Amino acid sequence: xxxxxxxxxxxxxxxxxxxxxxxxxxxxxxxxxxxxxxxxxxxxxxxxxxxxxxxxxxxxxxxxxxxxxxxxxxxxxxxxxxxxxxxxxxxxxxxxxxxxxxxxxxxxxxxxxxxxxxxxxxxxxxxxxxxxxxxxxxxxxxxxxxxxxxxxxxxxxxxxxxxxxxxxxxxxxxxxxxxxxxxxxxxxxxxxxxxxxxxxxxxxxxxxxxxxxxxxxxxxxxxxxxxxxxxxxxxxxxxxxxxxxxxxxxxxxxxxxxxxxxxxxxxxxxxxxxxxxxxxxxxxxxxxxxxxxxxxxxxxxxxxxx
Amino acid sequence: xxxxxxxxxxxxxxxxxxxxxxxxxxxxxxxxxxxxxxxxxxxxxxxxxxxxxxxxxxxxxxxxxxxxxxxxxxxxxxxxxxxxxxxxxxxxxxxxxxxxxxxxxxxxxxxxxxxxxxxxxxxxxxxxxxxxxxxxxxxxxxxxxxxxxxxxxxxxxxxxxxxxxxxxxxxxxxxxxxxxxxxxxxxxxxxxxxxxxxxxxxxxxxxxxxxxxxxxxxxxxxxxxxxxxxxxxxxxxxxxxxxxxxxxxxxxxxxxxxxxxxxxxxxxxxxxxxxxxxxxxxxxxxxxxxxxxxxxxxxxxxxxxxxxxxxxxxxxxxxxxxxxxxxxxxxxxxxxxxxxxxxxxxxxxxxxxxxxxxxxxxxxxxxxxxxxxxxxxxxxxxxxxxxxxxxxxxxxxxxxxxxxxxxxxxxxxxxxxxxxxxxxxxxxxxxxxxxxxxxxxxxxxxxxxxxxxxxxxxxxxxxxxxxxxxxxxxxxxxxxxxxxxxxxxxxxxxxxxxxxxxxxxxxxxxxxxxxxxxxxxxxxxxxxxxxxxxxxxxxxxxxxxxxxxxxxxxxxxxxxxxxxxxxxxxxxxxxxxxxxxxxxxxxxxxxxxxxxxxxxx
Numbered sequence: 001x002x003x004x005x006x007x008x009x010x011x012x013x014x015x016x017x018x019x020x021x022x023x024x025x026x027x028x029x030x031x032x033x034x035x036x037x038x039x040x041x042x043x044x045x046x047x048x049x050x051x052x053x054x055x056x057x058x059x060x061x062x063x064x065x066x067x068x069x070x071x072x073x074x075x076x077x078x079x080x081x082x083x084x085x086x087x088x089x090x091x092x093x094x095x096x097x098x099x100x101x102x103x104x105x106x107x108x109x110x111x112x113x114x115x116x117x118x119x120x121x122x123x124x125x126x127x128x129x130x131x132x133x134x135x136x137x138x139x140x141x142x143x144x145x146x147x148x149x150x151x152x153x154x155x156x157x158x159x160x161x162x163x164x165x166x167x168x169x170x171x172x173x174x175x176x177x178x179x180x181x182x183x184x185x186x187x188x189x190x191x192x193x194x195x196x197x198x199x200x201x202x203x204x205x206x207x208x209x210x211x212x213x214x215x216x217x218x219x220x221x222x223x224x225x226x227x228x229x230x231x232x233x234x235x236x237x238x239x240x241x242x243x244x245x246x247x248x249x250x251x252x253x254x255x256x257x258x259x260x261x262x263x264x265x266x267x268x269x270x271x272x273x274x275x276x277x278x279x280x281x282x283x284x285x286x287x288x289x290x291x292x293x294x295x296x297x298x299x300x301x302x303x304x305x306x
Numbered sequence: 307x308x309x310x311x312x313x314x315x316x317x318x319x320x321x322x323x324x325x326x327x328x329x330x331x332x333x334x335x336x337x338x339x340x341x342x343x344x345x346x347x348x349x350x351x352x353x354x355x356x357x358x359x360x361x362x363x364x365x366x367x368x369x370x371x372x373x374x375x376x377x378x379x380x381x382x383x384x385x386x387x388x389x390x391x392x393x394x395x396x397x398x399x400x401x402x403x404x405x406x407x408x409x410x411x412x413x414x415x416x417x418x419x420x421x422x423x424x425x426x427x428x429x430x431x432x433x434x435x436x437x438x439x440x441x442x443x444x445x446x447x448x449x450x451x452x453x454x455x456x457x458x459x460x461x462x463x464x465x466x467x468x469x470x471x472x473x474x475x476x477x478x479x480x481x482x483x484x485x486x487x488x489x490x491x492x493x494x495x496x497x498x499x500x501x502x503x504x505x506x507x508x509x510x511x512x513x514x515x516x517x518x519x520x521x522x523x524x525x526x527x528x529x530x531x532x533x534x535x536x537x538x539x540x541x542x543x544x545x546x547x548x549x550x551x552x553x554x555x556x557x558x559x560x561x562x563x564x565x566x567x568x569x570x571x572x573x574x575x576x577x578x579x580x581x582x583x584x585x586x587x588x589x590x591x592x593x594x595x596x597x598x599x600x601x602x603x604x605x606x607x608x609x610x611x612x613x614x615x616x617x618x619x620x621x622x623x624x625x626x627x628x629x630x631x632x633x634x635x636x637x638x639x640x641x642x643x644x645x646x647x648x649x650x651x652x653x654x655x656x657x658x659x660x661x662x663x664x665x666x667x668x669x670x671x672x673x674x675x676x677x678x679x680x681x682x683x684x685x686x687x688x689x690x691x692x693x694x695x696x697x698x699x700x701x702x703x704x705x706x707x708x709x710x711x712x713x714x715x716x717x718x719x720x721x722x723x724x725x726x727x728x729x730x731x732x733x734x735x736x737x738x739x740x741x742x743x744x745x746x747x748x749x750x751x752x753x754x755x756x757x758x759x760x761x762x763x764x765x766x767x768x769x770x771x772x773x774x775x776x777x778x779x780x781x782x783x784x785x786x787x788x789x790x791x792x793x794x795x796x797x798x799x800x801x802x803x804x805x806x807x808x809x810x811x812x813x814x815x816x817x818x819x820x821x822x823x824x825x826x827x828x829x830x831x832x833x834x835x836x837x838x839x840x841x842x843x844x845x846x847x848x849x850x851x852x853x854x855x856x857x858x859x860x861x862x863x864x865x866x867x868x869x870x871x872x873x874x875x876x877x878x879x880x881x882x883x884x885x886x887x888x889x890x891x892x893x894x895x896x897x898x899x900x901x902x903x904x905x906x907x
Binding site for chain 1: 347348351419444452516551552553557657661666773818819823
């Protein structure tokens, strides 16, 4: 490729085929752009499934910018084929997740002036997912896990045909429905970050909050607890709270979803009083088997099936 | 000749925002083989950005509300140019569509007796917007996405459609596109298509829209010969962020004003009281005291002028800035800090609090926001039959922002989200019926497919052309400066000349790298649609020599009663140019017309 270098920017290292870490070009001066004004430098991972390397782009600094703004200027200037995802640019769609200086973040909500000044900002793709190109990864794992979820199944409405729910009851689920599916919680979860083999059955924090959302939904009739125990790998989570720390929506993933979910699953399976109660009392929820039959893609292999 | 994969379906839906998802759910539930094709990942479409809520006359907060009042508000908000039948269907069916979302798992905010809570918005007589804080769009798209997944709709993510081809009988038959991750071409043969591609905002420099909103669906339909309606009516949302420059254009929900926020100029004056138009004088508060009482008592007080329809508020803000009474960064102040408690603001407007805190370093519970009008929504678009969403091309349907008619000259806030549901479902129903009645396998000339693929790849073969980003940037500046909120014949004609030159430059853009996930190339393939749509907008804006709704003409500052009786239709001629004609509004039944005359209580 031959980057267009006419747009007032200087690609410090243009060769994406390099397999060694990028170094600052000796003739450029950190902190100053070619026209002598203040500058910023992004060190962006460029490559594909075959491999890649960090490439530095030095751009004039502009007040108030977020990382995504600079990435866009790199695209409009030295690297028009730099691949990245983005949509809303307002922290609402969760498309532009990346590892910024080693930490997952939304590029659209990470301000340049809040990062260490005078040194390159390192932007890499989410490591847990396979690279497609540059900053774009294959996140289909998350969509596969979503298809395996037995969907919402409401009970009957009130006599006037309308459901009634109290604000305090919907607020539990609303916290989880703030999720913008940036998949950064999945990215940092070491159960899959460091263990590719777990991806065949481990649903991950994003899906745990979804299961908990349905568990706490005032209207839902599906009992998914047995399925969660057997098929989502929930027990592998050892509550290190990495997911909670990176959530851009501030969802208390561990405290409000994973831990309560673990407790419910344990209660359902091992609490003799609860077991007896279910035998004696009228069943109000649909069983695990009935719930599983609702999920269109509950056929993929699980650990117990193998 | 580029290879391509081929898929056969009954119905192919292009676009996976609210309208596309709702249409897909409908066709899938009716048992049709359904494909949903979208440019981004599923769940990232621009519906996700909608904040305030979905308007539906459920009457949960104000029992006096009903579909007739909603119909009246919509028609008047649209300056009486809306298709009356669409406005009627929308007002009648919105409540059921909202309750349906609840049956699919949506968790709306609640009233004290456990029903769906509704909030105030501009132009609506009653609090009517079902919402979830200020992230209603996210709730809607997630609910629809989860329902579509549960039904097993096949989704083709990150796949861009370039053109729609017709068979020998003129029926829509094949969509040609490419996978963004690989750059490989793909065709979809189907018996019916639904276009639900949303907005056109990326032709402007400052817009609330995302990169996806390049008017693909509008252009695909226009190129296929569909009638295009009222393209001059572009909505500029009155309250968008103005500072920092890089955040310019990010939406600030109308819910801020619905929940008590007030617009002020640099002198601190609530200037909207100076701009109440005669059409809305009888339903707008005359004093600040009355306006403030209204929030608690809608029956005995009139609405604050801050909640006039968006076109009125946008023009007023523009006038204040021009008169030198603007804020430091070229907007006006939106103040909720002095009017509501910090707890209330954070509970009702969490995204706004977060957005200003993160992007501008501003705490909206203590300081006023700076806002100004920027491009937000397209009222015009593909002409559709009101009940079915059928376009003038057999087998082609449209819904949502890409379709036109529902909102007339100006859309009321909140009406878009319910529009998506009502007409997404109706387009899905009609597309199902059409597909069910269509015999044989849709076929097109393979040579046409090849030509489209080859043309799309041409930018790779040019060595010395300029970057598509340069052409895009100049298009955005042209539209921003010459086809903005306030227009004039001189500037519009200038814009047409500029668009001609941009057309020539577009033909010569070159891109580097390979087609695999290449944003530069993707942009090069978006440019034809953006230029076509920009030209349709500009042409219609020249032709409508009056000021009405989203069309404000410096040289024709008043509405023209004669032009108030017509819509503008544009359609492709065989020579590649577009004819433009005035068509009379469809006649409205007397009982509906009577609703418009009725004065508020």
